Amino acid sequence: MAVLQFENVSYLYGADTPFEKEALKKINLTFPEGKIIGLIGHTGSGKSTLAQLMNGILRPTAGRVLLDGEDIAAEKGKLAGIRARVGLVFQYPEYQLFEETVEKDIAFGPKNLGKSEEEIRALTAEACRFTGVTEDQLSKSPFELSGGQKRRVAIAGVMAMDPEILVLDEPAAGLDPGGREEIFGGLRSYQREKKKTVILISHSMEDMARYADEIVIMKNGEVFAVDTVGHIFENAELIRQAGLELPQITRLMILLQQKGVPVSPGVHTVEDAVMEICTQWKGGM
Amino acid sequence: MLKDVTLGQYFPGNSFFHRLDPRIKIILMLLFVVVTFFAANLVSFAYLVVLLGVMIAVSRLRLGVLLRGLKPIMVIAIFTAFINIFWTKGEALLVQFGFIHIYAEGLWRALFMVVRIVSLVLGTSVLLSYTTTPMELTDALESLLSPLKKIRVPVHEFAMMMSLALRFVPTLVEETEKIINAQKARGADFESGNVLQRAKALIPVLIPLFVSAFRRATELATAMECRCYTGGGGRTRMNQLKLHAKDVAGLLVSLFILTAVFAFNQIPLPFGVL
Numbered sequence: 001m002a003v004l005q006f007e008n009v010s011y012l013y014g015a016d017t018p019f020e021k022e023a024l025k026k027i028n029l030t031f032p033e034g035k036i037i038g039l040i041g042h043t044g045s046g047k048s049t050l051a052q053l054m055n056g057i058l059r060p061t062a063g064r065v066l067l068d069g070e071d072i073a074a075e076k077g078k079l080a081g082i083r084a085r086v087g088l089v090f091q092y093p094e095y096q097l098f099e100e101t102v103e104k105d106i107a108f109g110p111k112n113l114g115k116s117e118e119e120i121r122a123l124t125a126e127a128c129r130f131t132g133v134t135e136d137q138l139s140k141s142p143f144e145l146s147g148g149q150k151r152r153v154a155i156a157g158v159m160a161m162d163p164e165i166l167v168l169d170e171p172a173a174g175l176d177p178g179g180r181e182e183i184f185g186g187l188r189s190y191q192r193e194k195k196k197t198v199i200l201i202s203h204s205m206e207d208m209a210r211y212a213d214e215i216v217i218m219k220n221g222e223v224f225a226v227d228t229v230g231h232i233f234e235n236a237e238l239i240r241q242a243g244l245e246l247p248q249i250t251r252l253m254i255l256l257q258q259k260g261v262p263v264s265p266g267v268h269t270v271e272d273a274v275m276e277i278c279t280q281w282k283g284g285m
Numbered sequence: 286m287l288k289d290v291t292l293g294q295y296f297p298g299n300s301f302f303h304r305l306d307p308r309i310k311i312i313l314m315l316l317f318v319v320v321t322f323f324a325a326n327l328v329s330f331a332y333l334v335v336l337l338g339v340m341i342a343v344s345r346l347r348l349g350v351l352l353r354g355l356k357p358i359m360v361i362a363i364f365t366a367f368i369n370i371f372w373t374k375g376e377a378l379l380v381q382f383g384f385i386h387i388y389a390e391g392l393w394r395a396l397f398m399v400v401r402i403v404s405l406v407l408g409t410s411v412l413l414s415y416t417t418t419p420m421e422l423t424d425a426l427e428s429l430l431s432p433l434k435k436i437r438v439p440v441h442e443f444a445m446m447m448s449l450a451l452r453f454v455p456t457l458v459e460e461t462e463k464i465i466n467a468q469k470a471r472g473a474d475f476e477s478g479n480v481l482q483r484a485k486a487l488i489p490v491l492i493p494l495f496v497s498a499f500r501r502a503t504e505l506a507t508a509m510e511c512r513c514y515t516g517g518g519g520r521t522r523m524n525q526l527k528l529h530a531k532d533v534a535g536l537l538v539s540l541f542i543l544t545a546v547f548a549f550n551q552i553p554l555p556f557g558v559l
Contacts, residue, residue: 052466055470057466057469057470080472080474083469083470083471083472084472087470088470089470090463090466090467090470093467095460095463095464095467095493095496095497096464096467096468096471096489096493097493098488098489098492098493108471108472108473108489109471109472112471112472112473112474113472143496157471158470158471161471161472
């Protein structure tokens with residue numbers, strides 16, 4: 001396992017042009033190990049920039065990104081090693097598919113890392129299991145698949161590199177609820193089974209509430225709040241200040257509380273809400 | 286790396302060049318190119334450099350931006366300079382070392398070639414690409430070429446194709462960068478290996494790029510059809526190009542300034558200086 005740390009990291013886009021923009025301002029952040037961390041924030045809050053700094057695709061304008069205490073930009077030649085340890089799935093990753101078959105495309109990453117045929121086969125099979133890519137799809141051309149299927153193949157392609165930290169930028173953007181569920185569910189079982197660190201970037205509070213353990217809220221290029229899911233959603237005011245919406249179920253619970261029903265307003269998944277209401281119901285009987 | 290490509294890049298501003306009628310700018314740019322090629326001696330080249338300095342100052346573009354735009358052509362400039370230094374034969378021999386002969390004429394010619402290349406790129410970018418929006422540019426082209434409609438040249442279609450191409454340059458650059466990054470994240474290596482290996486490493490970039498370019502083209506065609514685009518006939522525009530008195534004045538003054546080069550070419554210079 002590995003610890004990812006940001007130390008005073010700033011990032012500037014388009015330096016020295018009229019379009020100069022500071023995307024990140026002095027970020028200090030440590031990502032806890034072996035958890036699903038949800039990175040949320042309004043559009044333009046710097047989430048995607050943060051993601052691309054994690055494996056050296058972008059270099060910080062100032063500050064350091066540390067992996068297990070070592071600066072990832074210290075040596076140029078080391079970046080390949082960093083990318084093997086921190087896997088990054090970009091937004092709309094289905095546009096990166098290029099191979100003749102799905103199987104070959106998933107194997108592209110591990111092959112670049114110099115893994116053996118056997119290892120690749122095992123890693124591919126495992127990644128397919130978590131992402132829900134079926135056996136019969138493996139021999140198809142990735143361009144024959146539907147959008148959601150392509151997305152899963154692309155995620156499998158990074159997962160098969162067996163990184164210690166998996167970072168996904170909006171992995172479910174533009175998918176229907178069923179597709180979202182499958183992708184996030186798969187990622188959660190991947191995390192629980194392999195005990196790896198998964199960093200999810202999203203602006204969907206519902207998804208984050210359901211699947212993340214810890215939440216990092218970004219606002220205007222700064223870290224606005226870091227806490228566990230439970231604590232974050234108890235603080236409705238904080239979330240509004242970040243320009244985000246509370247999950248619908250949490251809003252319902254707050255309304256119930258205001259109407260005099262003694263339920264906890266920190267509930268953020270439908271299952272918990274059911275439990276909470278049932279307890280209240282029984283208690284009142 | 287790809288962000289250095291400045292083709293079709295517009296930098297917003299409100300300078301003289303930004304406000305000048307784009308048709309005049311195209312004419313001036315063509316003239317500037319011609320004049321650059323006609324400059325033949327030290328005086329006219331020095332004049333060209335001064336002129337360029339004034340143009341850059343008037344355009345109020347940042348020097349750093351302009352210099353970055355020069356980066357891609359630096360290789361060509363250095364290569365031409367090199368060829369000119371070593372392969373020009375003349376009278377004033379400066380260095381002789383084995384089979385290498387360097388003449389004063391070669392040095393002058395190399396210097397002139399570099400100035401010429403640099404001023405071509407800077408001049409056209411100050412006059413046109415940095416200070417004119419792609420829309421203005423294509424409207425101006427269509428307007429300048431419209432006499433050709435009489436002989437049934439599909440001028441509007443050409444202009445539309447050009448504006449679409451220009452419109453998609455930044456999009457494709459951005460897309461290429463995204464795909465390169467995505468493949469880098471998958472451990473692709475674009476920086477090492479021999480020429481063949483490097484060319485091969487580009488396949489994972491080129492295939493997705495082509496696929497998405499075709500997808501975009503189809504989507505764009507559909508979107509244009511949905512908005513009832515049927516070609517140039519009967520189309521009106523939101524911004525009509527109109528020549529103002531100051532545009533004409535600008536043209537005349539610039540004509541005078543540029544053609545001065547022909548006069549400077551006549552000034553005789555002392556021995557050894559071309």
